[in-house]
Amino acid sequence: MPENYVTSQTEKGNISVSEDVINVMVSAAVSEIEGVAGLTTPANNDIAEFLGIKNPASRGIKISSENGEAVIDIVIMVRYGYGVTVVGKKVQEQVASSVEAMTGLKTRVNVHVTGIAFDKTDMKG
Numbered sequence: 001m002p003e004n005y006v007t008s009q010t011e012k013g014n015i016s017v018s019e020d021v022i023n024v025m026v027s028a029a030v031s032e033i034e035g036v037a038g039l040t041t042p043a044n045n046d047i048a049e050f051l052g053i054k055n056p057a058s059r060g061i062k063i064s065s066e067n068g069e070a071v072i073d074i075v076i077m078v079r080y081g082y083g084v085t086v087v088g089k090k091v092q093e094q095v096a097s098s099v100e101a102m103t104g105l106k107t108r109v110n111v112h113v114t115g116i117a118f119d120k121t122d123m124k125g
Helices: 019-031 045-051 084-103
Strands: 005-010 013-018 036-039 061-066 069-079 106-117
Touching (some): 013 019, 019 061, 019 069, 019 084, 069 084, 084 106
Antiparallel strands (some): 005 013, 036 069, 061 069
């Protein structure tokens, strides 16, 4: 199974980073954000298919390349009591900062909140 890469061009050639590598970076960055209950696949398979999330290993994360830029779609649940847009913005900022710092790739981060998690459904613990 061939890997997919996000490629950027430099004056000295191309730099290609595996989507699997970026996936690990995104997962780590999201796990550090207060208010995120966890990554999730959309309950509606049509949404998952629309976002291109087909691989269970990439649960809640889709990475693609557009004009040398990494486009990252993240599907999360937010913990009850946290502001949905506040958490979404933190996810955007943290993921973009982490991926750009570690890869040098420009990034665009789209956050999709599919639900609110209460203590019983908290996906981290």
